[in-house]
Amino acid sequence: MKIGILTGGGDCPGLNAVIRGVVKSATGRGWEVVGIEDGFDGFLHPEKCRCLGLEEVRGILPLGGTILGTSNRGNPFSFPMVREGKVELVDVSDEVCSRIEHLGLSALIVVGGDGSLKIAQEMMRRGVPIVGVPKTIDNDLLETDVTFGYNTALETATEALDKLHSTAESHHRVMVLEVMGRYAGWIALESGIAGGADVILIPEIPYDIDKVSEAILARCRRGRRFSVVVVAEGAFPKGGGRVVKEAAGGKSVVERLGGVGEAFSRELGGVLEMDIRVTVLGHLQRGGSPSTFDRCIGSRFGVKAVELIESGAFGHMVCLKGRHITSVPIEDAVRSLNLIDPAGEMVRHAEALGIMLGR
DSSP states (O other), X not given: OEEEEEEOSSOOTTHHHHHHHHHHHHHTTTOEEEEETXXXXXXXXXXXEEEOOTTTTTTOTTOOSOTTOOOSSOOTTSEEEEETTEEEEEOOXXXXXXXXXXXXXXXEEEEEOHHHHHHHHHHHHTTOOEEEEEBOTTOOBTTSSOOBTHHHHHHHHHHHHHHHHHHHHHHTOEEEEEEOOSSOOHHHHHHHHHTTOSEEEOTTSOBOHHHHHHHHHHHHHTTOOOEEEEEETTOOBTTOOOOEEEOSBTTBSSOEEXXXXXHHHHHHHTTOOXXXXXXXXXGGGTXXXXXXXXXXXXXXXXXXXXXXXXXXXXXXXXXXETTEEEEEEHHHHTSSBOOOOTTXXXXXXXXXXXXXXOO
């Protein structure tokens, strides 16, 4: 058996744990593993397909990122190519399928989030035997209790909130921390609860600036002359829209969000006479050594992916259900996003702790 593995979409801690888990489990069966560099893009360049053995994955478990590289623009069904000085989106899926056949791959493991797994689903329809592994720091994939990479990103955000607390209290300021979360506010909500934030703003609950400012003023009246706010990058005010840094098209295949922290602080400054500072955590959430949880779950996901190939369960994605690693059809995992329920238990618990969620 000869199998391939690629990592697509944004990087996150734990990718190397999955690669290592796949290689160790597959080589233990006497299989060959081919690593495809830079996501699906690697199939278009023969030099980006290389053999992975035990020596190649030695020592990578604690490393952040991915030894294979990744790309969040590599969609073979809509691949950007420059023709006559203009960028055109073309379908190169036939070329990818031919390359997979030329490499003699019996199966392909796609490690990615919603976008990469949707591509995987389309490649399955083209006859490519695929197994998926869920990866995203946003934790927005359905049918798995958690995605690997999320736990480490959450720890990074919580640590940042801990550090912002002391300077906020010392200078009597409102400290705003902008974290990732385009459409799902899991990082903001869970880090905000764990980090003792006073206000949490998430995409699932459009915020009312007047109610947010009143909550901060109420703290001041109680003698708490500072506040800590955590805001997901996709949060937006009632009647408004998300802050877009770069629209889709041209260099960016999807719209890039960013700047909501500054926009919110300007809006808040218009109704609140307090010193406000903004910290954007950005790609720090994607980097660094993976947590114990992400190393363990990533390793187990890698092993399970090989088991799925062995049993012929193609078109499935490995997932965590309770304490058990199982699998679900990829089409079930990508039918929609795993969003926070505004009336759900975690939101209710946050509000019971006195946290303002913008409403």
